[in-house]
Amino acid sequence: DAKTTQPTSMDCAEGRAANLPCNHSTISGNEYVYWYRQIHSQGPQYIIHGLKNNETNEMASLIITEDRKSSTLILPHATLRDTAVYYCIVRVEGNQGGKLIFGQGTELSVKP
């Protein structure tokens, strides 16, 4: 299973962009990169995913390097409500229904 490495914690000023990095150097060609977040006492929330190309939705942007060994999740205008633990996950194709393997994640603190 491809492993991901994320910083343990990050701070971001409210209104600024939050850039959360993730390394996944052993990713296979057909494995997707997923991002979830978990706000205290809630279930994990899906944010975005991608394979090769950069992706954008209403919540965030995902930038994947050309060699696919790393990616960055961008929250363009962070708010206090974005304070959460963010998980970068490589989706294991066909393995146990495409199970998600959650690492320790990055604890993002958005400060006023």
Add this chain to the structure above:
Amino acid sequence: DAGITQSPRYKITETGRQVTLMCHQTWSHSYMFWYRQDLGHGLRLIYYSAAADITDKGEVPDGYVVSRSKTENFPLTLESATRSQTSVYFCASSGQMEGQAGNQPQHFGDGTRLSIL
């Protein structure tokens, strides 16, 4: 409102008791999953189901039983609860994976906090 709901949200029981955690989704998703979350272990897969009447074990299935008689429901039963099963349990679902697997996100419920005394 459509989505995935878990019940109960909180449960306290005693060792040796049977307890069932419920999960219901309104998306008609094919896949459903049960995870548990513990400090120091992150989320770990207990069981999953690819469709009604099809279930399979995940990483930590011992002590748990699942069934899926209907697409929308995926109950998890602890047949004889132990203290080590005190945890937060999350149910998730995702759509049918066609073509390249892995491109259907899982959506999670808000969890059941289970304490076993």
